[in-house]
Amino acid sequence: MPNPKQHTERYFQSPSKYIQGPAAIKNAAEYLGQLGKKPLLTCDSVVFNIAGKNLISALESHGFQVTREEFTGETSNKEIERLVSLGKNCDFVIGMGGGKTMDTAKAVASQLNLRVAILPTTASTDAPCSALSVIYTPEGEFERYSFFNANPDVVLVDTNVIAHAPARFLAAGMGDAIATNVEARLCKNSLNFGGGLPTEVASAIGNKCEEVLLKFGKQAYEANKAQVVTQAFEAVVEANTLMSGLGFESGGLAAAHAIHNGFTAIHGVHHLLHGEKVAFGTVAQLILTGTSSAELDVYLAFMLSVDLPITFEMLGIPKVTDEDIRRVAKLSCAPGETIWNMQDPVTEELVFGAIKAADAVGRDFILRAKGRQV
Ligand SMILES: [Zn+2]
Structure with a gap:
């Protein structure tokens, strides 16, 4: 039932930094340097070829020592434990890829008590900005939500990479994002994922998210098919990633x-x-x-x-x-x-x-x- 203990505090949380633009990976050292110099980078082999290599060379040219471990495809307890054991000598974690890679990186960083940077390579979910992961069984069935003390420290979104991902991913992100306002507006007297009541700003973000999608969604989808970054595309990537993420977490599902x-x-x-x-x-x-x-x-x-x-x-x-x-x-x-x-x-x-x-x-x-x- 909504708010059974009649909490009265409003609560809002977010990542510390959000950066989005067409050359974000090239400039990554500038934004990730504050987290450390020896990251554990987890991404799958496809993402490694598309963007991981470029990230590593951008970081190594600025003196970073990157430990790369392949993500094997499921956000399961087993995969999280495996990566935790490999990241013991690192000073922060980078999750690069889709929702499951990012959710896994957040869980790994939390267990290692390290800070985490999230670099989505698609705008397909609202996972990058939140302080929670969805844990699945190794067979891919929903198991539970796992909550962390903090949101990601840095979310870095390279829109040029995202424009080269299949447009289906952007559309899926819009499917996730269009739910944000529809769900949050029903949760006015429910506790959000931080355990408090939604703020006015969370509700404004949900509204703006929907407005951007209805105004620019189709146009951004076409830009993605043409593999180009436009103003509509930037706006929808932000709606899918930042607005949807903040909106669901502090608004409610x-x-x-x-x-x-x-x-x-x-x-x-x-x-x-x-x-x-x-x-x-x-x-x-x-x-x-x-x-x-x-x-x-x-x-x-x-x-x-x-x-x-x-x-x-x-x-x-x-x-x-x-x-x-x-x-x-x-x-x-x-x-x-x-x-x-x-x-x-x-x-x-x-x-x-x-x-x-x-x-x-x-x-x-x-x-x-x-x-x-x-
Ligand atoms: Zn979602």
Whole structure:
């Protein structure tokens, strides 16, 4: 239930520094030097080739000694322990890559009691700025949220690298980010991830995040396809990374992320990115809370414009059974899930209905959109 102990303190937290621009990696030494000179860098081999090599040479030319360890793909306790044992002689941690690499780096730094720099190479999640990691089982199912004492010390975003990542990642980040305001506005009397009530600034950030996405989302998606950095692209990268990150952590999550977590138990959707499932969960949440058709259409039009999934078919599960959806609904309503932050009535049956209805309105919207094109 929201705020059971009737806390009255407002609470806001954020990374110490956020830097974003098209030459951020080239200038990395300037921003990371304050953290130490002997970083443990974790990234996967793909990211190493795309950006890791350039980062290492930028740092080594300024006297850094970089220890590089490959990230093997899952934010699991096993992987975290492995990297902790390899980072004992380092003086800070760098996580470079996607959401799971960053979440792993944050957990490793916390266990080693070291500061951490996060360098996302896609704008696909709201993970970079937060003081929490999502821990999965080695098989990739959601296990738990893990909370740290501090947010990352530096978040450094190279928009030129991000512009060269597939546009699908930017779209997924927008799916995650469009949930920020939709979820946070229902959490006004719920404790956020810092354990306090949301501030006005957290709510303003959520609003701005949504405004930027609706205004520039499609344009930024096209810029990404052309692999160029534009003002719209910079604005959306900031919305996906900084605004979404601050907005969810200090604003609060609700049903969209809980439904996402439920979906991770379905095998047919493991190929999907976090934000793609969150986008679908956002529509389900809007239905759960009785949103008008006109308002729903605004979100559906936005999602479709950047190719986010709004039907079971687009999620890659056209033949999903009611039994599976009931399983998703049950997991979404697990004790401690963020769905319980909402004031609205929540039962497994209502969530089951909202998920089925989300697919139905998605299909209907696509039919209407096609009709308008004829
Ligand atoms: Zn998220």
